[in-house]
Every structure is written in C-alpha cells, then in structure tokens.
Amino acid sequence: MWLNQFLFFAAILFCIGVYGVLTRKNGVLVLMSIELILNAVNINLVAFGAYNQDIAGQVFALFIIAVAAAEVGVGLAIVLLIYRNRRSINVAEADLLKG
Amino acid sequence: MTLLLAAEMTETEVWVANSFFLVIALVSIGAALKMVTTKNVVHAALYLLIVLSGVAAVYVILGAEFAAATQVLVYIGAILVLLLFGVMLTRAKIGADTDLDYEQKWIGGLVAAAMGAVMGYSLWEAFSDVKLPDDRLVQRTDAVADSIFSTYIVPFEALSVLLLAALIGAVVVARRD
Numbered sequence: 001m002w003l004n005q006f007l008f009f010a011a012i013l014f015c016i017g018v019y020g021v022l023t024r025k026n027g028v029l030v031l032m033s034i035e036l037i038l039n040a041v042n043i044n045l046v047a048f049g050a051y052n053q054d055i056a057g058q059v060f061a062l063f064i065i066a067v068a069a070a071e072v073g074v075g076l077a078i079v080l081l082i083y084r085n086r087r088s089i090n091v092a093e094a095d096l097l098k099g
Numbered sequence: 100m101t102l103l104l105a106a107e108m109t110e111t112e113v114w115v116a117n118s119f120f121l122v123i124a125l126v127s128i129g130a131a132l133k134m135v136t137t138k139n140v141v142h143a144a145l146y147l148l149i150v151l152s153g154v155a156a157v158y159v160i161l162g163a164e165f166a167a168a169t170q171v172l173v174y175i176g177a178i179l180v181l182l183l184f185g186v187m188l189t190r191a192k193i194g195a196d197t198d199l200d201y202e203q204k205w206i207g208g209l210v211a212a213a214m215g216a217v218m219g220y221s222l223w224e225a226f227s228d229v230k231l232p233d234d235r236l237v238q239r240t241d242a243v244a245d246s247i248f249s250t251y252i253v254p255f256e257a258l259s260v261l262l263l264a265a266l267i268g269a270v271v272v273a274r275r276d
Contacts, residue, residue, distance in 0.1 A: 001117060003229040006157065007222045009124045013131055013150070015215040020135035022207030023200050028140060028185045032147050035178065036131060039154045042166070049238065050161040051231055055246045058163040058238050062247070065166075065173050066258050070265035072178050076185045077273040083189045084275075092201065 006047035014040035027079040027089035031072055038068045107234050120160055127153030138195040140186050144179060151175050165240040 013036055020033030042061040049057015083089045108116075130149035137143050151174045158167035201207070247255050 001113060001120070001160075001231045003231055004222060004226045005117075005120060005124075006161065007226060008219065009120075009128070009157070011215060011218040011222060012128055013154075014218070015211040016128070016131040016135055018214055019207050019211035022210055023135065023204045025201060026140060026191070026196075026199050028182060028189060028191070029135075029143055029199060031185070032143055032182060033135060035147065035174070035182075036134070036150060039151065039174075042170075043154060043157055046158055046161050046163045046166055047231075049163065051229070053232060055238055055242050056251075058166045058243055059246050059251055061158075061163065061166045062169055062243070063251075063254060063258055065169055066262060069173055069178060070262050072181055073269045074265050074272065076181060077269040079185060080188055080273050089189045090198070 003047060003051050006043055010040040010043040010047070013037075013043070025090050025092050027082065027091050028076075030091060031075045031079070034075075035068060035072065038064060038071075113233075116160055120157065123153045123156045123160075127157075138197065138199060140191040140196065140199070141183070144183050144186060147182070148175060148179055151179065162237045164237065165243050 017033045017036030017040060020036065021030055024030050024033060042064050045057045045061045045064070047057070049055065049061075079089050082094055086093065127150050130146045130153070134143050134146035134150065137146065151170065155167045155170040155175075158164070158170060
C-alpha cells in the first residue's frame with residue numbers, strides 16, 4: 001500500500017472541510033466542517049505512524065480527538081448563546097465588529 | 100514487550116486491503132461532498148456520520164485499532180450526538196432550508212481547489228514513491244497506553260486540564276442567568 005493514497009484521501013477531506021467552513025452560514029454546519037478538517041489531520045498522523053512503525057502517530061491522533069471533543073463543546077455553547085441573543089445562528093449576521 | 104505486532108501481508112491481503120480502502124475512500128468523499136452541499140441540517144449530520152465511520156475504517160486498515168474504537172466512541176457516539184443537540188436547540192428548520200450557504204460559493208470553491216492543488220502537488224513531489232512497510236503492523240493498545248502514560252504524560256495531563264476548562268467554560272457560556 002502506498003503512503004500517498006492515505007495522504008491524498010486526507011487532503012481531499014481537508015479541502016472539502018475548508019469549502020464547508022467558507023460557504024456555510026449555519027453555525028452548527030460550520031462546526032461539522034471543522035470536524036471534517038480535524039479528521040483529515042488525524043488520518044495523516046495515523047498514516048505516518050504506520051509508515052514509521054511508531055506509536056506516536058496514533059497517540060497524537062487520540063489527543064486530537066480529545067481536543068476536538070473540547071472544541072465542539074465550547075463551540076456549541078457559543079452557538080447556543082448566539083442563538084439565544086439573536087434568534088438566529090447565521091454567522092453572516094454576527095458582524096458587530098465590522099466597522 | 101514488542102511495540103508492534105508484525106505479520107507479513109500476502110499479495111492477496113494487500114489487494115483486499117486496497118480494494119476496501121478504495122471503496123471506503125470513495126464513499127467517504129461522496130458523503131463529505133453531500134455534507135457541505137445538502138440543504139438539510141439533519142442530513143448533513145447523518146452524512147458526517149458516514150464520513151466519520153469511513154475514517155474509523157481507514158484507521159483499522161492502517162492498524163490503529165484503538166484510534167478506530169475511540170473514533171467510533173467519541174466522534175460518532177458523543178460529538179455527533181452533541182451536534183444533533185445543537186441542531187435541535189437552535190430550532191433548525193424541518194426539511195430543506197434555503198438559507199444555509201453564502202451566495203458567493205465559488206470563492207470558497209476556489210480557495211478549496213487552490214489548497215487541494217498545492218497539497219496534492221507537494222504530496223506527489225514528496226511521497227510519490229513511498230510505500231507502507233509490507234509486514235503489516237497492528238499498533239497494540241497496550242503499547243498505546245504505555246506510551247501515553249510514560250512518554251506523553253505531560254501532554255496527557257495538559258489535555259486533562261484543557262478538557263476540564265472546556266467543560267467549565269461550556270457550562271459558564273451556555274448558562275442562563
């Protein structure tokens with residue numbers, strides 16, 4: 001098996017995730033796209049771990065999964081707060097910092 | 100203790116693994132594309148489920164079984180349910196929602212395509228002749244545990260504090276007062 005088949009799979013998932021983050025207005029959908037990006041990075045780590053025959057890749061993939069869990073928890077809390085204050089989770093409307 | 104359990108892969112096994120990988124990759128990429136284009140928020144979560152399961156299967160192909168199990172438990176079991184709670188609590192529209200995307204989608208597509216081109220080119224330049232070792236490695240879970248609780252104990256503790264901070268932070272931010 002080639003290393004590149006995994007890396008290209010991860011790169012494609014990463015780009016789809018970036019597209020989702022840039023084009024989606026709904027806050028929850030943006031968070032879902034971020035999960036896609038984090039997963040792509042995880043595939044890279046595990047693939048390089050398998051290539052180097054080193055356990056570190058898998059360990060850091062596990063760390064990233066835990067960080068993703070923390071991220072989605074705080075992210076959803078923020079989205080809920082935005083929804084409570086504005087009755088909408090459209091991230092395009094949350095532009096108070098715009099001059 | 101051996102870190103890795105090595106077992107020589109036969110030609111057929113490599114072929115089977117590659118076929119499985121191809122099917123899983125195509126299904127995952129298709130589901131990911133549907134996820135970022137669908138008009139229904141709940142459907143997007145279900146497409147995300149397909150992608151996450153596909154990634155777990157890729158972990159199994161790469162021999163990272165504990166990461167695959169954690170992926171299923173944490174991502175599919177917890178994060179996806181959390182996202183569905185988010186969908187429910189923000190009262191997303193039932194059925195198709197027309198106002199989910201920006202109008203200028205092509206800019207996002209352009210950025211993603213440019214990133215894909217750069218990454219694809221550099222990956223092809225750097226790793227086009229690199230193969231995974233043939234003696235198939237299963238990364239043992241006890242080796243993972245040993246590694247986390249010896250070599251990586253400091254990042255592990257930092258992560259524990261981060262999770263606690265995220266827990267408290269989420270409660271504080273979302274609390275009604």
